[in-house]
Amino acid sequence: xxxxxxxxxxxxxxxxxxxxxxxxxxxxxxxxxxxxxxxxxxxxxxxxxxxxxxxxxxxxxxxxxxxxxxxxxxxxxxxxxxxxxxxxxxxxxxxxxxxxxxxxxxxxxxxxxxxxxxxxxxxxxxxxxxxxxxxxxxxxxxxxxxxxxxxxxxxxxxxxxxxxxxxxxxxxxxxxxxxxxxxxxxxxxxxxxxxxxxxxxxxxxxxxxxxxxxxxxxxxxxxxxxxxxxxxxxxxxxxxxxxxxxxxxxxxxxxxxxxxxx
Amino acid sequence: xxxxxxxxxxxxxxxxxxxxxxxxxxxxxxxxxxxxxxxxxxxxxxxxxxxxxxxxxxxxxxxxxxxxxxxxxxxxxxxxxxxxxxxxxxxxxxxxxxxxxxxxxxxxxxxxxxxxxxxxxxxxxxxxxxxxxxxxxxxxxxxxxxxxxxxxxxxxxxxxxxxxxxxxxxxxxxxxxxxxxxxxxxxxxxxxxxxxxxxxxxxxxxxxxxxxxxxxxxxxxxxxxxxxxxxxxxxxxxxxxxxxxxxxxxxxxxxxxxxxxxxxxxxxxxxxxxxxxxxxxxxxxxxxxxxxxxxxxxxxxxxxxxxxxxxxxxxxxxxxxxxxxxxxxxxxxxxxxxxxxxxxxxxxxxxxxxxxxxxxxxxxxxxxxxxxxxxxxxxxxxxxxxxxxxxxxxxxxxxxxxxxxxxxxxxxxxxxxxxxxxxxxxxxxxxxxxxxxxxxxxxxxxxxxxxxxxxxxxxxxxxxxxxxxxxxxxxxxxxxxxxxxxxxxxxxxxxxxxxxxxxxxxxxxxxxxxxxxxxxxxxxxxxxxxxxxxxxxxxxxxxxxxxxxxxxxxxxxxxxxxxxxxxxxxxxxxxxxxxxxxxxxxxxxxxxxxx
Numbered sequence: 090x091x092x093x094x095x096x097x098x099x100x101x102x103x104x105x106x107x108x109x110x111x112x113x114x115x116x117x118x119x120x121x122x123x124x125x126x127x128x129x130x131x132x133x134x135x136x137x138x139x140x141x142x143x144x145x146x147x148x149x150x151x152x153x154x155x156x157x158x159x160x161x162x163x164x165x166x167x168x169x170x171x172x173x174x175x176x177x178x179x180x181x182x183x184x185x186x187x188x189x190x191x192x193x194x195x196x197x198x199x200x201x202x203x204x205x206x207x208x209x210x211x212x213x214x215x216x217x218x219x220x221x222x223x224x225x226x227x228x229x230x231x232x233x234x235x236x237x238x239x240x241x242x243x244x245x246x247x248x249x250x251x252x253x254x255x256x257x258x259x260x261x262x263x264x265x266x267x268x269x270x271x272x273x274x275x276x277x278x279x280x281x282x283x284x285x286x287x288x289x290x291x292x293x294x295x296x297x298x299x300x301x302x303x304x305x306x307x308x309x310x311x312x313x314x315x316x317x318x319x320x321x322x323x324x325x326x327x328x329x330x331x332x333x334x335x336x337x338x339x340x341x342x343x344x345x346x347x348x349x350x351x
Numbered sequence: 352x353x354x355x356x357x358x359x360x361x362x363x364x365x366x367x368x369x370x371x372x373x374x375x376x377x378x379x380x381x382x383x384x385x386x387x388x389x390x391x392x393x394x395x396x397x398x399x400x401x402x403x404x405x406x407x408x409x410x411x412x413x414x415x416x417x418x419x420x421x422x423x424x425x426x427x428x429x430x431x432x433x434x435x436x437x438x439x440x441x442x443x444x445x446x447x448x449x450x451x452x453x454x455x456x457x458x459x460x461x462x463x464x465x466x467x468x469x470x471x472x473x474x475x476x477x478x479x480x481x482x483x484x485x486x487x488x489x490x491x492x493x494x495x496x497x498x499x500x501x502x503x504x505x506x507x508x509x510x511x512x513x514x515x516x517x518x519x520x521x522x523x524x525x526x527x528x529x530x531x532x533x534x535x536x537x538x539x540x541x542x543x544x545x546x547x548x549x550x551x552x553x554x555x556x557x558x559x560x561x562x563x564x565x566x567x568x569x570x571x572x573x574x575x576x577x578x579x580x581x582x583x584x585x586x587x588x589x590x591x592x593x594x595x596x597x598x599x600x601x602x603x604x605x606x607x608x609x610x611x612x613x614x615x616x617x618x619x620x621x622x623x624x625x626x627x628x629x630x631x632x633x634x635x636x637x638x639x640x641x642x643x644x645x646x647x648x649x650x651x652x653x654x655x656x657x658x659x660x661x662x663x664x665x666x667x668x669x670x671x672x673x674x675x676x677x678x679x680x681x682x683x684x685x686x687x688x689x690x691x692x693x694x695x696x697x698x699x700x701x702x703x704x705x706x707x708x709x710x711x712x713x714x715x716x717x718x719x720x721x722x723x724x725x726x727x728x729x730x731x732x733x734x735x736x737x738x739x740x741x742x743x744x745x746x747x748x749x750x751x752x753x754x755x756x757x758x759x760x761x762x763x764x765x766x767x768x769x770x771x772x773x774x775x776x777x778x779x780x781x782x783x784x785x786x787x788x789x790x791x792x793x794x795x796x797x798x799x800x801x802x803x804x805x806x807x808x809x810x811x812x813x814x815x816x817x818x819x820x821x822x823x824x825x826x827x828x829x830x831x832x833x834x835x836x837x838x839x840x841x842x843x844x845x846x847x848x849x850x851x852x853x854x855x856x857x858x859x860x861x862x863x864x865x866x867x868x869x870x871x872x873x874x875x876x877x878x879x880x881x882x883x884x885x886x887x888x889x890x891x892x893x894x895x896x897x898x899x900x901x902x903x904x905x906x907x908x909x910x911x912x913x914x915x916x917x918x919x920x921x922x923x924x925x926x927x928x929x930x931x932x933x934x935x936x937x938x939x940x941x942x943x944x945x946x
C-alpha cells in the first residue's frame with residue numbers, strides 16, 4: 090500500500106517536472122522530434138511547416154508510392170490516414186524537391202485519403218501530415234528513389250500548342266463503394282502545371298480545386314502547388330453519393346467548373 | 352499560439368501594449384493605400400506618385416517637380432537599375448507607375464514587376480503564360496499598367512486583362528478582351544475613369560473591329576462597349592446601346608465587318624467634358640480601292656461619353672486612308688491661350704504629319720500644321736471643312752492584277768509620329784513632339800479577308816529622307832503651329848517624351864541614351880547611356896524630398912520589324928530590358944549627414 094502511495098507521488102512529481110520542461114521548451118527554439126526517415130532536410134521541413142506545433146510520427150498515416158520513380162514527371166502517390174478521427178487537413182511534402190509542398194487537402198466531407206501524381210527532382214522522402222482537430226500533426230512517409238529532373242524539365246505543353254485549346258478541361262468518373270456510403274472520384278484536368286524552374290517558362294499551375302455536392306455544399310478542398318504533375322489526376326473518397334461539382338482555377342486567374350455524374 | 356498581425360505573441364501584448372500598437376500601425380502602413388478616383392483625377396498635381404498613363408488624365412506628361420532642373424541636371428546620376436532578366440529582351444515601351452513605396456513596371460512578353468521604390472529590389476513579378484500563335488503586329492511590347500483600389504491591372508498579348516493584388520502580385524480577376532486567334536492583342540496601358548477600366552484593342556493589321564470598352568475596375572465586369580467602326584452595335588450594361596454611326600454611310604457592302612480602326616493606344620480623358628478622347632487606327636485592309644468612302648471612325652479622334660459609351664463627336668485626319676496613316680495618336684487636352692482668349696482645346700500629332708488642334712468640347716478644328724518637313728499626300732488642311740487637301744498621291748489600283756502602280760509618299764506608314772507620346776508644358780505653352788522624317792514606296796495588291804491572317808493588300812518599303820537624321824524632337828507652339836526648336840537624332844525616335852516645371856524635356860533614343868533638353872531652347876543638357884535603345888516612356892516622382900526620373904531601356908518596337916532600309920541602320924543596336932532610375936548626386940558625406 091505504501092509502495093503504491095509513493096509511486097503515485099512519484100508520478101505526480103514527474104508530471105510537475107514534465108510541465109516545467111514543457112514551459113522551458115517554449116523559451117528555447119523547439120527541437121524537431123527524431124525523424125524515422127532520417128531525412129537530411131527534416132530540420133528545414135519541420136521549421137517551415139510544423140514549427141511551434143505538435144508533431145507525432147504515426148503509423149496510421151500511410152504514404153504509398155513506388156520504390157523507384159519510373160517517370161520523374163509523373164509519380165503516383167496515395168496518402169491516407171485511415172483510423173485517425175477528425176482529420177481537418179492533410180499536407181504532402183517531398184523533402185528534397187526544390188519546391189517541397191505538393192498539395193494540401195481539406196477532407197471536409199471525405200475520407201482522409203487522396204491520390205495524385207507529382208514531379209520529383211531527386212530521390213527524396215515523401216511525407217504526409219494529417220492534422221486532427223486537436224491541432225496535432227500525425228506524420229507518415231516513405232523514401233522514393235528517382236533519377237530526377239522532374240521539376241526543372243519543361244512541360245510537354247511548353248513544346249506543344251495543343252494545351253491552350255484544352256486548358257482547364259475537366260474529366261472524371263465516380264464509382265460508388267459496395268455499401269454506397271462513400272464514392273470514389275477520379276478527376277483529370279488539362280494543365281501544363283509549370284513549376285517556373287524550367288528556363289524561360291514562368292510558373293503556371295492550378296492552385297485550387299473545390300468539390301461540392303448537388304446542393305453546392307463543400308465536400309473537399311485541394312490547394313495544389315507546382316510539383317503536381319502536368320495534366321493532374323486526383324482520386325478522392327467522398328462521403329455520400331450523387332453528382333459532384335468541381336470548380337477551381339490556376340494562378341493566372343483561369344477558372345474551370347464541371348459536374349461529374351455517377 | 353495566437354499571434355496578432357504584428358507577430359507579437361498574444362501573451363506579450365498586455366505588457367508591451369505600446370510597442371505592439373506601434374507595430375500594428377506600421378503593419379497597416381505596409382498594406383497598400385487604396386488608389387481612389389480622386390487620387391487619379393488629381394495625379395498631375397501630386398509629385399509623390401504616378402498613378403496613370405500620361406501622368407494625369409490630360410496625358411500631358413508634365414510634372415510640377417522642380418528639384419531637378421535645367422540648372423542642376425549635370426548632377427543627375429543613376430540611383431539603381433533593375434534587369435527584366437530572361438532571354439526575352441525585346442522592345443520595352445512601358446511607362447512606370449509609382450505608388451505607396453512601389454514602382455510598377457511592365458515588360459515585353461506580357462510581364463510585370465513590382466519594385467521597391469527605395470532600393471529597386473523586386474517585390475513580386477507576374478509572367479503571363481502566352482499561348483502559341485499570338486499575332487502582335489509590331490513587337491511583343493507592353494505600354495504600362497493602371498492602378499485602382501489595391502489592384503494593378505494590365506493587358507496581355509493574347510488580348511486578356513489581368514488584375515493583380517498590388518501587394519502580392521496574385522491574380523484577383525482576369526477577363527478576355529477577344530479571341531487572339533482572330534488577330535486581337537493588347538499592348539496599351541489601360542486608363543481608370545470613375546471606377547471604370549477603359550481599354551481598346553490592338554490588331555488593325557488583321558481586320559479586327561476597333562472598340563473602346565469600360566469595365567468595372569474592381570471586378571472586370573463589362574459596363575459598356577463602343578465599336579469604332581460604323582455599323583457595329585454598342586452595348587451598355589448588357590443592353591443594345593445603338594450602332595456606331597449609320598450603316599453603310601461611309602463603308603461599302605460588308606467591308607465594315609472587318610474594318611479595323613483599332614484603338615490600340617487607348618484614350619485620354621477630359622474631366623470637364625466627361626469625354627474620353629480615343630485615337631483610332633487605319634481602316635482594314637490597307638488597299639483603299641476595296642473600301643470607297645471615308646470609312647468612319649478610322650484614323651480619327653473619337654470623343655466618347657465616359658458614362659454612356661456614346662460617341663459625342665469625332666474628327667477624322669485621313670478620310671479613306673491609303674497610307675496606313677493610323678490616327679491612333681494620343682489627344683492631349685490643354686487650355687490654349689490665343690488672341691487673349693482661353694480655349695478648351697486638345698492636340699494630336701498625327702501619323703499623317705499634321706499637328707491638329709481641336710476644340711475639345713465639340714471637335715471643331717482650330718489648327719492643322721505640319722510637324723514634319725515633307726508631306727507628299729496633302730498640301731494642307733481646309734480649316735472650314737476639316738478635310739485634307741489631297742495631292743493625288745495614292746498608289747494605283749491593282750484591279751485584278753498582281754500589283755498596282757507604286758508611288759513615293761511621305762511620311763511613311765510608320766508615321767511622322769508613331770505611338771510614342773508627346774508632352775505638353777503649361778509653363779512654356781509648347782508641345783514636344785517626337786517626330787520622324789521618312790517616306791515610303793507603296794503599292795496595292797489584291798486582298799481577301801482570312802481570320803487571323805495579315806489583312807493589308809499593300810506592299811511597301813521605308814526610306815529615310817535625310818542622310819544625317821531620321822528622328823527629330825520638335826517643340827511646337829499650338830497657337831501658331833510654328834516649330835520653336837528642334838533636336839535631330841540619327842536613328843528614328845521611338846520613345847515617349849516628358850516635360851517638367853524644372854524647364855526640362857526628357858526623351859530616349861535608340862542609340863541608348865536618355866536625354867534631357869532645355870524646355871525653352873532645346874539645348875541638349877544631359878544624357879546617359881543605358882546600354883540598349885530607349886523606347887520607353889520616362890516619368891518622374893518625388894520621395895523623401897528628392898526627385899527621381901525613371902525610364903525603361905530595351906530596344907525593339909516596330910522599326911526593326913517594319914523599317915525597310917531603316918531596319919538595316921538600327922540592326923547593330925544591342926537588345927536589353929531594364930528599368931533605370933536617376934536622382935541628383937550627393938556626396939557620401941552629405942548623404943550620411945542627411946540621414
